[in-house]
Amino acid sequence: MTRFLIGALALGVFAALAGLAETGQISPLEAIGWKLFFDPLLSKPRNTSCASCHVPEEGFESGVALGEGAYGDRLPRSTPTVVNLAEAQFFFWDGRAASLEEQVKGPIENPIEMDLSLEEAAERVRDTPAYAAAFAKAGVLEITIEEIAGAIAAFERGLRTGPALYDQWLEGDRSVFDEVQERGRMIFFTRGQCATCHFGPNFSDGMFHNIGTGSNEDPGRSAISGDDYDLGAFKTPALRNWKGREPFMHDGRFETIDDVLDFYNEPKAEALGQTELDPLGLSDQEQADVKAFLETLNGTWPDLAPYEAAWDALR
Ligand code: HEC
Numbered sequence: 310m311t312r313f314l315i316g317a318l319a320l321g322v323f324a325a326l327a328g329l330a331e332t333g334q335i336s337p338l339e340a341i342g343w344k345l346f347f348d349p350l351l352s353k354p355r356n357t358s359c360a361s362c363h364v365p366e367e368g369f370e371s372g373v374a375l376g377e378g379a380y381g382d383r384l385p386r387s388t389p390t391v392v393n394l395a396e397a398q399f400f401f402w403d404g405r406a407a408s409l410e411e412q413v414k415g416p417i418e419n420p421i422e423m424d425l426s427l428e429e430a431a432e433r434v435r436d437t438p439a440y441a442a443a444f445a446k447a448g449v450l451e452i453t454i455e456e457i458a459g460a461i462a463a464f465e466r467g468l469r470t471g472p473a474l475y476d477q478w479l480e481g482d483r484s485v486f487d488e489v490q491e492r493g494r495m496i497f498f499t500r501g502q503c504a505t506c507h508f509g510p511n512f513s514d515g516m517f518h519n520i521g522t523g524s525n526e527d528p529g530r531s532a533i534s535g536d537d538y539d540l541g542a543f544k545t546p547a548l549r550n551w552k553g554r555e556p557f558m559h560d561g562r563f564e565t566i567d568d569v570l571d572f573y574n575e576p577k578a579e580a581l582g583q584t585e586l587d588p589l590g591l592s593d594q595e596q597a598d599v600k601a602f603l604e605t606l607n608g609t610w611p612d613l614a615p616y617e618a619a620w621d622a623l624r
């Protein structure tokens with residue numbers, strides 16, 4: 310009997326290891342999170358999933374200035390991406406959530422997004438045999454909203470963009486940049502002042518800045534912090550893989566990267582609060598140089614196929 314048990318256990322471990330190898334180290338929780346992220350079950354009318362707004366083909370954004378919720382209402386802000394967030398400390402444009410787990414509950418409950426109470430969300434998942442079985446295999450005995458949020462957050466944490474040309478440059482191969490890209494890099498880090506806010510592995514300081522995009526309708530961070538200093542300040546977006554994430558800014562006001570660069574060259578004076586930007590006075594050529602550098606930050610997007618395999622292995 311004991312021998313049989315040990316044999317069965319060994320087989321189980323072996324199968325689990327083989328599964329891991331096959332699915333590229335995707336944990337059961339991440340696989341469940343993947344499934345939930347794409348599941349309209351989490352919206353009251355069962356028509357909207359996280360991926361309805363965070364569309365993989367649109368860089369996990371919406372591809373339009375303002376996305377639409379379950380009842381067709383336009384949201385007040387543009388959809389940010391969900392890749393490269395593992396190190397972020399604040400979530401949402403105004404940073405009102407302090408963790409990915411906390412963030413998940415926002416859209417589910419929001420009446421114009423998914424409009425589902427957290428209790429009902431947990432109940433629906435619990436009552437779905439495939440989730441019950443998968444969570445059990447992940448070692449979760451009671452499915453609560455915390456477990457659901459934990460799985461989705463685990464999935465999001467694993468979403469990273471792949472190496473870009475800039476990473477080869479960083480690793481020491483300076484020859485990968487042509488003259489234009491190198492000039493652009495210099496401007497980005499010096500005269501262009503971009504790296505004052507866009508720095509670190511993902512090109513964001515993760516903090517809040519006023520660049521003159523706030524309005525009375527949307528004062529940004531100050532509505533959360535209660536601090537006038539934060540009037541018109543929004544979270545600095547990461548710049549990796551900007552291509553495919555157009556339009557830009559918290560309200561999607563800019564269609565192209567050229568529009569963004571034009572704006573930085575001559576920022577608007579009539580900002581809510583005090584803009585931190587100075588006019589740059591870059592020539593057309595210098596602006597083109599910065600754009601060429603920015604192109605080197607575009608790498609591959611995460612491959613979602615292994616998640617499906619990992620999910621199938623759980624059922
Ligand atoms: C109806 C469209 C819509 C749906 C559905 C939606 N989101 Fe979002 N998401 C947004 C918008 C818009 C924001 C920014 C809101 C803000 O900053 O006030 C956002 C912000 C986020 C952020 C913060 C990113 C950052 O950089 O701070 C994360 C993470 C996120 N959503 C994940 C999810 C998950 C997980 C779900 C499903 C449970 C979901 N979203 C459902 C539109 C949507």
Ligand code: HEC
Pocket residue numbers: 497501502503504505506507517518519520522523542543544545546547548551554556557558559560569573585586599
């Ligand atoms: C003082 C801080 C600061 C500086 C300097 C700065 N940025 Fe930004 N950047 C921000 C903030 C904050 C936002 C978001 C504002 C909003 O959403 O309204 C932003 C948004 C962007 C976006 C849009 C990204 C998206 O996902 O929507 C791009 C592209 C960008 N910046 C590039 C640059 C470049 C290039 C420079 C230098 C020419 C630069 N930034 C200088 C803080 C800064």
